[in-house]
Amino acid sequence: MEILRVEHLYKTYGKGENQVCALDDVSFTVEKGEFVAVVGQSGSGKSTLLHLLGGVDTPTSGHIYLDGKDIYQKSRKELAIFRRRQVGLIYQFYNLIPVLTVEENMALPMRLDGQPVNSAYFQELLKILKLEDRKNYYPHQLSGGQQQRAAIGRALLYTPALILADEPTGNLDSQNSQEIVELFKFSNRKYKQTFIIITHDEQIALQADRMIRIEDGKIVKEQRLNRQEEV
Numbered sequence: 334m335e336i337l338r339v340e341h342l343y344k345t346y347g348k349g350e351n352q353v354c355a356l357d358d359v360s361f362t363v364e365k366g367e368f369v370a371v372v373g374q375s376g377s378g379k380s381t382l383l384h385l386l387g388g389v390d391t392p393t394s395g396h397i398y399l400d401g402k403d404i405y406q407k408s409r410k411e412l413a414i415f416r417r418r419q420v421g422l423i424y425q426f427y428n429l430i431p432v433l434t435v436e437e438n439m440a441l442p443m444r445l446d447g448q449p450v451n452s453a454y455f456q457e458l459l460k461i462l463k464l465e466d467r468k469n470y471y472p473h474q475l476s477g478g479q480q481q482r483a484a485i486g487r488a489l490l491y492t493p494a495l496i497l498a499d500e501p502t503g504n505l506d507s508q509n510s511q512e513i514v515e516l517f518k519f520s521n522r523k524y525k526q527t528f529i530i531i532t533h534d535e536q537i538a539l540q541a542d543r544m545i546r547i548e549d550g551k552i553v554k555e556q557r558l559n560r561q562e563e564v
Contacts, residue, residue, distance in 0.1 A: 334365045335362050335363070335364055336363055336364065336365040336494060336527050337362060337363040337386070337397070337398070337399055337495065337527070338396075338398040339362070339386070339396075339397050340395055340396045341358055341359075341360055341395045341396070342358070342360065342382070342385065342392050342394075342395035343356055343392060343395050344378075344385060344390070344393050345393045355378045355381040355550055356378045356381055356382060356385070356392070357378075357549070357550040357551050359378075359382065359547075359550070359551065360552075361545060361555070363527060364527075365525070365527055366521070366525040366526070366527055367527055367542050367543065368517070368518065368528045368530075369528065369529045369544075369545060370529075370530050370531075370537065370538035370539075370541035370543070371530070371544075371545045372535060372538045372544060372545070372546050372547070373546060373547035373548060374533065377547045377549065378550040378551075379531045379547050380499055380500075380531055382531075382547070383497050383499050383529070383531050385397060386495070386497055386529065387416060387422050388404055388405075388407075388412050388415055388416045388420065391405060392405065399415075399419060399420075399495065400494060417445070417446050418491060418493065420493050420497060421487075421488030421489060421495070421496040422498075422499075423481075423485055423488045423496065423501045424484070424499050424500075425499060425500040425503035425504055426504070427480040427481055428484060429472040429483060429484060430472075433471070434468065434469050434470060434471055435464055435468045435470055435471075435479075435483045435486075436468040436469065438472070438484075438487055439455070439458070439486040440487075440490065442487065442491055443490060443491055454490070454492075455490060458489060461519065461520075463479075464479065464482055464486065467479060476509075477504055477505055478505055478509035478512065481501065481504075481505060482513070482516065485513070485517075489520060489524075492524070495526075496520075496526055496527065496528045497530075497531075498517070498528065498529070498531065499531045500531055500532060500533070501513055501517075502514065502532070502534065502537060514540055517530065518540065528541075539558060541558060543556065543557050543558060
């Protein structure tokens with residue numbers, strides 16, 4: 334079942350001689366429960382694409398449909414709710430609130446939305462994230478890998494339809510990077526969540542179901558990968 338459709342997406346910045354085309358007629362679809370990696374060099378347009386998919390930025394033209402609904406036909410208020418409830422965003426820089434504990438950081442989007450936290454699922458996430466004994470710690474008391482896992486927990490707790498990760502392992506060593514990718518794959522398999530991960534690391538990308546390569550704002554290659562693992 335298709336969860337995401339991107340049609341003829343363009344994004345330009347600047348005007349006249351200073352105009353830069355970050356995305357140039359990008360179209361693709363993603364199936365529900367699929368794990369997709371988008372790869373490309375710095376400046377290729379992959380992070381711009383993620384920001385548009387997450388409703389953080391607006392396209393110059395084109396359409397993005399999530400569950401059949403054009404996200405950019407929403408009002409500003411509806412778009413803010415969409416970002417909180419339907420999309421989990423994970424960045425290279427963890428963006429944790431320094432004065433909040435791990436538990437408070439993870440629950441923040443739901444608290445802001447006035448929604449109750451599912452205690453059983455929250456405890457399960459803490460266990461999966463290996464943060465059970467760190468839930469009352471503050472960000473400065475955590476390692477880089479632990480901070481990134483807390484940020485991932487924040488994105489997953491709302492059980493969004495789509496998880497978007499922008500270079501989520503960019504600040505981590507190889508061991509922590511692989512642990513984060515394994516966590517993504519586990520969540521993708523167990524909860525059937527749809528993942529789109531932006532990365533320049535092809536060793537990480539090769540662990541996805543499909544790899545999309547972007548160069549100069551265009552999709553130049555799509556490759557189906559044979560990921561065979563036990564669920």
